Amino acid sequence: MDKQEFIKRIAGCVQKYAPAYGILVHSPIIAQAILESGWGESRLAAVYHNYFGLKCGTKWTGKSVNLSTMEEYTPGTLTQIKDNFRVYDNMEEGVKGYFEFIQLSRYQNLRGITDPETYLKTIKADGYATSSKYVDNTMRIVTQYDLQQYDVKGAGSMAKLASAVLAQARAWIGRNEADGTHKGIIDVYNGHKPLARGYKVKYTDAWCATFVSAVAIKCGLTGIIPTECGCGQMIALFKNLGEWQESDSRTPSPGDIIFYDWDDTGAGDCTGWPDHVGIVESVSGGKITVIEGNKNNAVGRRTLDVNGRYIRGYGVPKYDKEAAGNGSQATKSVAAVAKEVIAGKWGNGEDRKNRLTAAGYNYKAVQDQVNALLKGTAAATKSVAAVAKEVIAGKWGNGKERKNRLEAAGYNYNEVQAKVNAMLR
Structure with missing residues (x-):
């Protein structure tokens, strides 16, 4: 096929699948396919329908082929290597495979970008390509062939997604001072201008x-998560944006910014000077899970009670509402999500856990239900009345935890709760 026909066919596939994955800009992806596949004429593209040079990695379970490729590990020096590449059955599957590939946590900051050059710089920084001229070469194709005509019109600027913030925060878990990997986070902060109060961390x-600010910078969300290297000053900026919640007893949402005061007495609403800050990852069963930078000199998780001691208050960024399965609020039953997991919708391993948690689901409850379904043991074995008596006795917990546990065991939560209510009247 000629070049214009190749562009139209690739563009059609990109436009079909991009919205479902939160990708708002199409032109750089079309250009990537052109560049990576040599207009569809490379052996990897022509024979194996891999138009983006996608390697297998550890998560790929489909067909593969071992081929030679060139990598630029050192600027200006090309090195030939052999690697395993993903194989697809046709062009549409190959393009869809690209979007499935960028569901890896390190690429979640691509969601919502509408500027083609920003998209390419971001995916290059995320480790997609080794070529030092990758952005320039790909943008040249965007411009030469007027590929922006295929971009979404009127999409606005960056979508403000809590799930993107959580994905970026998770991608940095484990970075620490001991091996110096925390320096990359500080470099992201210092590279963003103007620096807060003119101070270079x-x-x-x-x-x-600095960690929270760097996450916001990477996601392009500094308009709703202000950049600062000091906790007290960051609270002041949240107040200026009308995004501050003073009450430390509120139940937060994933993506909220939680501040701590280590001098909190535990009595009343703490209003002291903040000492620490993190990003709320999930809330379940009265417990808050937070991702924090500089926790024991590393990026790590903390779990604490809702309305627990030391909570100072919350910055509440004005995120855009997200569709079910992509946002931060669970909307389906555990049983329904478990069936989707089995169908392959939520990925595997750590990727599955991250996506379920970002969508507001209790990962353990979902996984327990998945295991039960696969073993054929998910059917309820006791009467509603018997289970209701166990609920009253405290066996099944309270609130959302009770609902998750009952559904994971195969019981109809509404029926059980109605019976409980009737028994307690």
């Missing part, structure tokens, strides 16, 4: 607020 400084 040192590698030896406390970096919890």
Whole structure:
């Protein structure tokens, strides 16, 4: 096929699948296919329908082929290697495979970008390509062939997604001072101008607020998550944006920014000077899971009670509402989501856990139900009345935890709760 026909066919596939994955800009992806596949004429594209040079990695379970490729690990020096590449049955599956590939956590900051050059710079920084001229070469194709005509019109600027913030925060878990990997986070902060109060953060400084700010910078969300390297100053900025919730007793949402005061007495609403900050990852069973920078000199998780001691208050960014399965609020039953997991919708391993948690689901409850369904043991074995008596006795917990546990065991939560209510009247 000629070049214009190749563009139209690739563009049609990109436009079909991009919206479902939160990708709003199409032109750089079309250009990537052109560049990576040599207009569809490379052996990998022509024979195996892999138009983006997608390697197998550890998560790929489909067909593969071992081929030679060139990598630029050192600027200006090309190295030939052999690697395993993904194989697809046709062009549409190959393009869909690209979007499935960028569901890896490190690529979640691509969601919502509408500027083609920003998209290419971001995916290059995320580790997609080794070529030092990758952005320039791909943008040249975007411009030469007027590929922006295929972009979504009127999409606005960056979509403000809590799920993108959580994905970026998770991608940095484990970075620490001991091996110096925390420096990359501080570099992201210092590379964003203007610097808050004109201060360049040192590698030896406390970096919890710097971590939150760097996540916002990577996701392009500094308009709703203000950049600061100091917790007190960050609270002041949240107040200026009308995004501050003073009450430390509120139940937060995933993506909220939680502040701590280590001098909190535990009595009343804490209004002291904040000492630490993190990003709420999930809330389940009265417990809050938070991702924090500079927690024991590393990026890690903390779990605490809703309305627990030391909570100072919350920054509440004005995120866009997300569709079920992509956002931060669970909308389906555990049983329904478990069936989707079995069907392959939610990925595998750590990727599955991250996506379910970001969508607001209790990962353990879903996985328990998946295991039960696959073993054929998900059917309820007791009467509604018997289970209701167990609920009253405290066996099944309370609130959302009770609902998750009952559904994971195969019981109809509404029927059980109605019986409980009737018994207690």
